[in-house]
Amino acid sequence: MIQPLIFKFGGASIKDADAIKNIAHLVKNRWSNGLVIVISAAGDTTDTLEKIIQLASEGKNYTPEWTRLLGYHLEICNDLFEKQHGIFERVTNHFSILKRTLDTASFKNDAGYFYDQAVGFGELISTRIVQELLCAEGFYCLWQDARELVATDSSHKMARVDWALTMQQCRRIVIPKLEKYPVITQGFIGQDLLGNTTTLGREGSDFTAAILAVSLGAKSVTIWKDVEGILNGDPDLFPDAVKFDHLDFEEAAEMTYYGAKVIHPKTIKPLAKHRIPLFVKSFLKPDAPGTVIGPFPDDPKLPITVVKNRQLLLTLRIRDLSMVGGFHFEYLYSGMKKLKWNINLLAASASNIKVVADAVAYDENLVQKTFRDIFHVTLKKELTLITVKNYREEHYQTYVHPNRQVWLEQKSENLLQVVLEESQVP
Ligand SMILES: Nc1ncnc2c1ncn2[C@@H]1O[C@H](COP(=O)(O)OP(=O)(O)O)[C@@H](O)[C@H]1O
Ligand SMILES: N[C@@H](CC(=O)OP(=O)(O)O)C(=O)O
Missing domain, CATH: 3.30.2130.10 (VC0802-like)
Structure with a gap:
């Protein structure tokens, strides 16, 4: 049976057309049909969506922000696709559905529910853009709605994963696709048993990568960041921080628990349990070795x-x-x-x-x-x-x-x- 490889790209790696071209190039050089690509929303899209949702929930005018966000995505597409490409209609359609969602009065009775129905549009759109770009360049791949895969309870904004159902769905839906083509899907979003969209908590796409890895029995996960790997301190605060070549699962899990912002705190434990290595690498220097997080309990413990x-x-x-x-x-x-x-x-x-x-x-x-x-x-x-x-x-x-x-x-x-x-x- 195919043993998938999971790649995850965050907002910074797809913040504009050049960034998207860069990750497309990176992926093409590592192309294999076992590849599952998890993508977040472009740039600061989720922050902007949060503002829009807040305005909508207060009954205020969100149209200027909405229009700017649409413009941002169309500009990316202008740089990547020919004028007549279907992506323009697709992106515009997503924005129309977002508007309808924001204008549905009954959704606003429950703030968490309302938030979750709207905030994941960034991921739905960014994954379409990357998939269409790869296909247009001859690298055929399939777009997969992550909500059909990641089953959760109904705790909006911080949903808990139903691991058994998620595993069943992943194996049934993704494995047959991977036999033929790589699959591109969204981080951050899931679906409850009622069919409503849920989210895994801000910055939750790293966690999605781990959920899919465990559910599909992946060989490894690679999270592509704008840093060369995991350092022993935030490089913005500690310019002399040193990179780990490898890092024990336990150390990595604890540092994210204490608040290190580089990886979502729920990501490491499931991977550790199933002994799936996690590579953290730079999308700017993809050939550099990065950090591998795995079972290294005997490594010397650095501060x-x-x-x-x-x-x-x-x-x-x-x-x-x-x-x-x-x-x-x-x-x-x-x-x-x-x-x-x-x-x-x-x-x-x-x-x-x-x-x-x-x-x-x-x-x-x-x-x-x-x-x-x-x-x-x-x-x-x-x-x-x-x-x-x-x-x-x-x-x-x-x-x-x-x-x-x-x-x-x-x-x-x-x-x-x-x-x-x-x-x-x-
Ligand atoms: N210990 C650390 N090691 C590496 N990067 C760190 C660390 N602590 C904080 N960071 C910050 O995490 C950022 C990458 O995470 P993030 O921006 O959330 O990525 P993404 O949006 O792609 O998921 C880096 O740019 C870096 O500034
Ligand atoms: N887009 C979501 C989920 C996420 O994980 O994003 P990123 O991978 O860019 O941190 C957020 O901003 O919260």
């Missing part, structure tokens, strides 16, 4: 730094004279669930609990209301959480410095976490 901005610190001080116990943690967790907050760091002492979470849009009154029966609540915003895995003493001295106010610090054998004012991060 890895992850910086997460826009954090808030929630301090909960117990109102009565009791000491922190199971009841308080239960209360905390149910409150966090209600607020849809994830805990990035937690510390407890006899009379208070401190929690660090992402400062996504929140209502301060609601936070107070959620906890005030049991706790005095204080919130501190504009913080940064710095995590150094496999840290050394010099890291501790850099971050925990007398000139800086440390809001929270935690140290274990191989993990250092420090919360600083955003403005004081070195």
Whole structure:
């Protein structure tokens, strides 16, 4: 049986016509019928769609943004295709359906549902453009709607995968196609049992690549990025960061869990479980070796730094004279669930609990209301959480410095976490 290879391309790799020509060239040089190509939306399309959805849900005029987004896609097509090519009609049709979706009043009753029905259009369109370009250049490949493959529950904006059904669908639909031609499909989107579109969470296309790899029993996954591989720190913040030639699954999974933005955090675990190697390579230097993430538990452990901005610190001080116990943690967790907050760091002492979470849009009154029966609540915003895995003493001295106010610090054998004012991060 065919053993597929999965390639994933993100927004930056298809941001304009030249970028698309570049990845088309890259793919053509690696052409094989076992290839499954997962593609995200072009450039910042998903951000723009989020703005459009927000305007539409508030009943405001979204047409200027919608028109600009249509113009952006048509301009890409102008550079790639002959005037009479069918892609122009296809793209315009997608935009008309998007408009109809945005104007369907009944969809707006449920914000998550409404979002999911509209936000995936970027992927539907970008995959058409890449597929048509490859076909026009004689590299015949098939367009596949990812919603027929990735089965999920109905938790909109962060759907959970039904692995068994996804595997069945992938094997039934994709394998016969791969016997003849490569397949191009969308990242990020899936479908629930009612046939509604769902999404896997922002930047979820890396995760789609892993889902398809596991479901199809792939030989490997290659995620093509604008960096040469995985570095031990974000290169924008740490110009001296070093690239890993290989990286253990566990190390990679943990660094994404702590917030390293290079790979979606759900991507690594399923691949590790099925021992499918993940290559992270540069679409700008495709022949460079990149990083391979795989079973390398005996590799020396290099320090890895992850910086997460826009954090808030929630301090909960117990109102009565009791000491922190199971009841308080239960209360905390149910409150966090209600607020849809994830805990990035937690510390407890006899009379208070401190929690660090992402400062996504929140209502301060609601936070107070959620906890005030049991706790005095204080919130501190504009913080940064710095995590150094496999840290050394010099890291501790850099971050925990007398000139800086440390809001929270935690140290274990191989993990250092420090919360600083955003403005004081070195
Ligand atoms: N540890 C890291 N190693 C490599 N790149 C990193 C790391 N941390 C953050 N990045 C950033 O991740 C970016 C690539 O991820 P992203 O832009 O999400 O790709 P895509 O949109 O193609 O999925 C790089 O440009 C780099 O700035
Ligand atoms: N387009 C979606 C999904 C995604 O994964 O994108 P990217 O691969 O460009 O990060 C988003 O922006 O969230």
